[in-house]
Amino acid sequence: MATDKIHVKTTINGRPEEFLTDPYVSLLDALREIVGLTGSKEGCLDGNCGACTVNVNGRIVDSCLVLAAEVDGQKVETVEGMASADGLHPLQQAFLEEAALQCGICTPGFLVASKGLLDNEPNPSEGRIRHWLAGNLCRCTGYENIIKAVKKAAENS
Amino acid sequence: MTINFESKKKYNVIGTNPIRHDGYDKVTGRAIYGADVKLPGLIWGEVLRSPYAHARIKSIDTSKAEKMDGVFAVITSKDIPINKNRSGIDVNLKRDVDNILAYEKVLYKGHPVAAVSAADRNTAKEACKLIEVKYEILEPVKNVDEAIAKNAPILLEDIEADHLGKTVNNTNIAKHFRHELGDANNEFKNSDYILEKEFNLQMVHQGYIEPHNATAHWDENDHLSLWSSTQGMFAVRDLTAGFLDLPISKVTSNYVEIGGGFGGKTKVYLPPVAAILSKKSGHKPVKIIMDRISVFQGSGPAPGGKIIVKIGVTNEGKINSGAVDIKLEAGAYPGSAIPAAAVCCLACYNIPNIRVDAYDVLVNKPKSAAYRAPGSPQVSFAVESVIDEICEKMTWDKIDFRIANASKEGTRKPDGVLYHKIGFIETLEAAKNSDHWNSKIDKKDKNKIYGRGIACGYWHNGGNRSTVDLILQDDGNIALNEGSADIGGTRTSISMQVAETLGMPVESIHPSIPDTDKIGFTATTGGSRTTYATGYAGWEAANKLIEEMKKRVSILWEEPEEEIDFADGNFYSKKSDLKMNIEELATKINPTGGPVTSTASVNLSAAGNGFGIGICDLEIDPHTGKTDVIRYTAVQDVGKAIYPQYAEGQIRGGAVQGIGWALNEEYYIEKDGTMANTSFLDYRMPTALDMPNIDVIMVEVANPLHPFGVRGVGEVPIVPPLAAVGNAIKDATGSRIYSTPMKPRKILEVIDNG
Ligand code: FES
Numbered sequence: 001m002a003t004d005k006i007h008v009k010t011t012i013n014g015r016p017e018e019f020l021t022d023p024y025v026s027l028l029d030a031l032r033e034i035v036g037l038t039g040s041k042e043g044c045l046d047g048n049c050g051a052c053t054v055n056v057n058g059r060i061v062d063s064c065l066v067l068a069a070e071v072d073g074q075k076v077e078t079v080e081g082m083a084s085a086d087g088l089h090p091l092q093q094a095f096l097e098e099a100a101l102q103c104g105i106c107t108p109g110f111l112v113a114s115k116g117l118l119d120n121e122p123n124p125s126e127g128r129i130r131h132w133l134a135g136n137l138c139r140c141t142g143y144e145n146i147i148k149a150v151k152k153a154a155e156n157s
Numbered sequence: 158m159t160i161n162f163e164s165k166k167k168y169n170v171i172g173t174n175p176i177r178h179d180g181y182d183k184v185t186g187r188a189i190y191g192a193d194v195k196l197p198g199l200i201w202g203e204v205l206r207s208p209y210a211h212a213r214i215k216s217i218d219t220s221k222a223e224k225m226d227g228v229f230a231v232i233t234s235k236d237i238p239i240n241k242n243r244s245g246i247d248v249n250l251k252r253d254v255d256n257i258l259a260y261e262k263v264l265y266k267g268h269p270v271a272a273v274s275a276a277d278r279n280t281a282k283e284a285c286k287l288i289e290v291k292y293e294i295l296e297p298v299k300n301v302d303e304a305i306a307k308n309a310p311i312l313l314e315d316i317e318a319d320h321l322g323k324t325v326n327n328t329n330i331a332k333h334f335r336h337e338l339g340d341a342n343n344e345f346k347n348s349d350y351i352l353e354k355e356f357n358l359q360m361v362h363q364g365y366i367e368p369h370n371a372t373a374h375w376d377e378n379d380h381l382s383l384w385s386s387t388q389g390m391f392a393v394r395d396l397t398a399g400f401l402d403l404p405i406s407k408v409t410s411n412y413v414e415i416g417g418g419f420g421g422k423t424k425v426y427l428p429p430v431a432a433i434l435s436k437k438s439g440h441k442p443v444k445i446i447m448d449r450i451s452v453f454q455g456s457g458p459a460p461g462g463k464i465i466v467k468i469g470v471t472n473e474g475k476i477n478s479g480a481v482d483i484k485l486e487a488g489a490y491p492g493s494a495i496p497a498a499a500v501c502c503l504a505c506y507n508i509p510n511i512r513v514d515a516y517d518v519l520v521n522k523p524k525s526a527a528y529r530a531p532g533s534p535q536v537s538f539a540v541e542s543v544i545d546e547i548c549e550k551m552t553w554d555k556i557d558f559r560i561a562n563a564s565k566e567g568t569r570k571p572d573g574v575l576y577h578k579i580g581f582i583e584t585l586e587a588a589k590n591s592d593h594w595n596s597k598i599d600k601k602d603k604n605k606i607y608g609r610g611i612a613c614g615y616w617h618n619g620g621n622r623s624t625v626d627l628i629l630q631d632d633g634n635i636a637l638n639e640g641s642a643d644i645g646g647t648r649t650s651i652s653m654q655v656a657e658t659l660g661m662p663v664e665s666i667h668p669s670i671p672d673t674d675k676i677g678f679t680a681t682t683g684g685s686r687t688t689y690a691t692g693y694a695g696w697e698a699a700n701k702l703i704e705e706m707k708k709r710v711s712i713l714w715e716e717p718e719e720e721i722d723f724a725d726g727n728f729y730s731k732k733s734d735l736k737m738n739i740e741e742l743a744t745k746i747n748p749t750g751g752p753v754t755s756t757a758s759v760n761l762s763a764a765g766n767g768f769g770i771g772i773c774d775l776e777i778d779p780h781t782g783k784t785d786v787i788r789y790t791a792v793q794d795v796g797k798a799i800y801p802q803y804a805e806g807q808i809r810g811g812a813v814q815g816i817g818w819a820l821n822e823e824y825y826i827e828k829d830g831t832m833a834n835t836s837f838l839d840y841r842m843p844t845a846l847d848m849p850n851i852d853v854i855m856v857e858v859a860n861p862l863h864p865f866g867v868r869g870v871g872e873v874p875i876v877p878p879l880a881a882v883g884n885a886i887k888d889a890t891g892s893r894i895y896s897t898p899m900k901p902r903k904i905l906e907v908i909d910n911g
C-alpha cells in the first residue's frame with residue numbers, strides 16, 4: 001500500500017515546521033506521531049469530543065477531522081504554544097486555580113477552544129462560553145469550574 | 158484492627174485549596190498519558206473484533222494478514238500462554254482471559270478475536286481486515302428477560318452457577334443469592350400501606366474521554382514492561398502476569414496519567430494482547446489504542462437490568478418491611494455489581510424486615526465493569542422512586558419521612574453489617590435547611606412545565622491496601638512516593654495529609670507515582686478509597702518519619718528521645734529551650750546516621766459509609782419532551798474534605814454523570830443484539846450547554862476510622878440523580894417513568910397518556 005508522501009510546510013506554535021506525511025494521516029496524528037507534540041489528545045477520532053482541538057489560522061478545529069496535508073502553508077496553534085517564557089497563559093493559570101480539570105485529558109482541548117473564544121471576544125457571557133465549549137466533552141468536572149476559569153481568565157487578561 | 162480517632166477542629170493544610178502538584182504538566186500538554194508513551198522501535202497493534210453478538214468461531218485464517226507488508230505478528234487466543242493448558246485454569250481467570258481474546262465463542266459484538274502488530278497503526282488496521290473468521294451465528298440474549306426465559310440460548314455452556322447454595326448448569330443466571338433481616342414476608346402483613354413497582358434500566362457507559370490503551374515491551378530476558386491507562390497498575394501487573402504465566406516479578410507496570418476511569422479502567426483488556434504481540438514481533442515494543450467504537454462495544458458498561466421493589470409502611474410513618482428483587486446484566490461473563498447493589502438498595506433506611514434477592518444475569522453484551530458506586534444508582538433509582546410515591550400517597554413530607562427512617566449508628570445494612578458513626582441524618586437536615594429546598598422553582602417560561610424531585614443515595618466506600626514512602630531531602634523538603642493512580646488530585650490530597658502531620662506547607666511535599674517495582678502494593682484507585690486509605694498510609698508514614706527524626710534530634714542535642722516533643726513542624730526539648738524545625742534538622746542530619754526515610758503500608762478493612770442527597774428542578778417542554786435540569790443541589794457527608802475544591806469537583810462530576818444517565822444515556826440495542834449508538838454523537842453525554850451550575854453542600858461528620866475523618870467522596874454523588882430526576886418528572890407531569898433513560902419520547906408518552 002505504498003503511497004507517495006506529501007511534503008507539508010507549516011507553522012506550528014509560531015515556528016516553521018516541515019514534515020512528510022501519508023495523504024490519509026490526520027493533523028492530530030501528524031502532530032502527535034510525526035512532529036512529536038502529544039498535548040493534543042485522541043478521544044474519539046470522529047469529531048465528537050474536542051480533545052484534539054487545535055487552532056488553524058485563527059479558527060478552532062477538531063484536528064482528528066483535518067488532514068495533515070491541509071495545513072500546508074497554514075498557522076497551527078496547539079496547547080504547547082500557550083505558555084510563554086513569561087509563564088502560563090491566563091487561561092492555564094485560571095484552570096489551575098479554579099480546579100477546572102480532574103483527569104486532565106480534555107484540558108488541552110478546552111484550553112485551545114477557550115483561547116479561540118477569548119482571542120475574538122474578550123468578555124463573553126456565561127451562556128456564550130457554554131455554547132462555545134459545547135463541542136468539547138468533559139466527563140469529570142461537570143463543566144462548572146471550566147466555565148468559571150474561562151470567565152476568570154477573561155477578567156484577568 | 159480499628160483505631161478510633163477524635164476529630165480535630167483546626168488544620169493548617171487540610172481544608173485549603175493549593176494548586177495541585179501535577180497541574181502544570183496537565184495544563185501545558187506535557188503530562189504523559191498512556192497514548193503519549195514513546196519508545197525506541199515502537200510498532201502498533203490493532204484488535205479484530207466480533208461483528209456478532211453471539212456466535213461460535215468455526216475457524217480463523219490469519220495467513221493473508223501475516224503476509225501483508227509491514228505486519229509483524231498475528232495472534233489469537235491460542236497464543237495466550239495459559240490457554241495452552243485450559244483444563245488447569247481457575248474458572249475466573251478463564252473468563253477474564255476469554256474476554257481479552259475469545260476462545261471458541263464470541264459473546265458480544267466487539268469481542269476481540271485476533272490481534273495484529275504492524276509498522277504503523279493504519280497497516281495494523283488494514284491487516285485486521287485480511288483475517289478470515291468463520292462464525293456460526295447464534296441467537297443473542299439481549300436482556301434479563303430473554304436470559305431467564307425458558308429455552309434461552311446459553312452463553313456459557315460450562316457454567317456451574319450457585320443458586321442459593323445449589324449448583325445449577327445450563328443457566329444464564331450466574332449467581333442467585335439472598336439477604337434476609339427479620340422476617341420480610343410476614344411483616345408486610347403489619348404494614349398499613351404497601352407499594353410494589355418494577356423498574357427497567359438500560360446499560361450505560363462510564364464515558365471516560367481517554368480510550369483504553371496499552372504499550373508493552375517483552376524483552377529478550379522475558380521481562381515485560383507495561384504502560385497502560387488504568388486505575389490500578391498493580392492489577393494490570395498481576396492479571397497480565399496471570400494470563401501470560403509469568404511470575405509477577407517479571408512484569409513491571411509503569412505509571413502513566415489516566416484520562417478518566419470512573420471504575421471502567423479497573424479491567425484489563427489490552428496489556429496482555431500488546432505483550433504477546435511484542436514477544437512475537439521480535440521483542441519490539443507494541444502500542445494499542447482502542448478506538449471509540451470498541452470502547453463502547455468492548456469495554457465496561459454499567460449493568461442495566463430489572464428491579465422490583467416492595468416497601469411497606471405503618472400509618473405512623475415508619476418503614477417496617479422492604480423486599481427487593483434485583484436482576485443485573487453482568488454482560489458476557491459473570492460478575493456484575495450485584496453484591497454491592499444488594500446492600501446499597503436499602504442501606505439508607507432503618508428497616509427491621511428485609512429480603513433482597515439478587516441475580517447476576519448473563520447477556521450478550523460486553524462484560525460489565527464498575528461505574529462509580531457500582532450497582533447503587535440502579536437500585537436507588539427504584540427504591541427512591543417508591544419512597545417518593547409512598548410519601549405522596551400518604552401526604553408525608555419527603556425529607557421528614559426520610560429523617561424518621563434514616564439509618565444511623567447501630568442500624569443494620571441489608572447484609573447484616575452494623576453502621577458505625579455515619580452522617581445521613583445530618584445530611585438530610587442540611588438538605589432540609591438548604592436554600593434550594595426552601596425556595597420555589599424558578600418557572601421562567603409559561604409554555605414549559607416544571608417539577609422538583611429529591612432522592613438519596615449510599616455508597617460504602619473502600620479500604621484495602623496502600624503504601625506511602627517518604628524521604629526527607631537535604632533541603633528539608635519531602636519526597637513522597639505512593640502507588641495510587643491519580644485521576645483527579647489525589648497526589649495532592651495525600652500530600653496534604655502528610656504536610657498536615659509534619660507541620661509543613663504542602664508545596665514542600667513532592668509526590669511521585671513510581672512503577673510497581675518501586676513502591677509497595679497499592680490497590681486500585683476505586684471505591685473512593687484513595688484519599689482515605691493512601692492518605693491514611695501517608696499519615697502513618699509521616700508519623701514514622703517524625704519518630705525517626707526525633708532520634709536524630711536526640712543525637713544532636715544529646716538529650717534522651719523521650720524528652721523531645723514535636724508540634725507544628727518543630728522539635729522542642731521538654732527540659733531546655735532548644736528548638737529546631739524540620740528544614741534545619743535536614744541540613745544537620747547526615748552525621749547522625751544518613752538520610753531519614755519512612756514507609757507505611759496499610760490494609761484497611763472498613764471505610765466510611767457515605768450518604769448523599771440530590772435536589773433537582775426540571776424544566777420540560779411539553780411539546781417536544783426536551784428536559785433540562787435548571788437547578789441541582791448535591792448534599793453529601795464527606796467526613797472531612799481534605800482538598801475541598803477537588804472534593805466538590807468529584808461531587809459535581811458525579812452528579813452530572815447521574816443526570817446524563819437519568820435523561821439520555823443508554824446502550825441502544827438492535828434486534829441482532831448489537832449496540833446502535835457507538836459514538837459520542839449518538840451516545841449523548843451532557844455537554845457544557847446541557848448543565849446548570851451544581852450547588853454542592855458538603856456535610857462533615859468525621860469518620861472515626863480515619864485520622865482526619867475522611868469517608869471517601871467520589872461515588873455517592875452519582876447515586877441520587879436518577880431518582881431525583883424521575884421524581885421531578887413525576888412532580889412536573891403527574892406521571893412516573895419506571896425506566897431509564899427518561900428520554901423525550903417517554904416523557905411525551907407520560908404527558909400524552911396522563
Ligand atoms: S478526537 Fe477529535 S473530536 Fe474527539
Ligand code: FES
Nearest residue numbers: 102106138139140
Ligand atoms: S477532566 Fe477528565 S474529562 Fe475533563
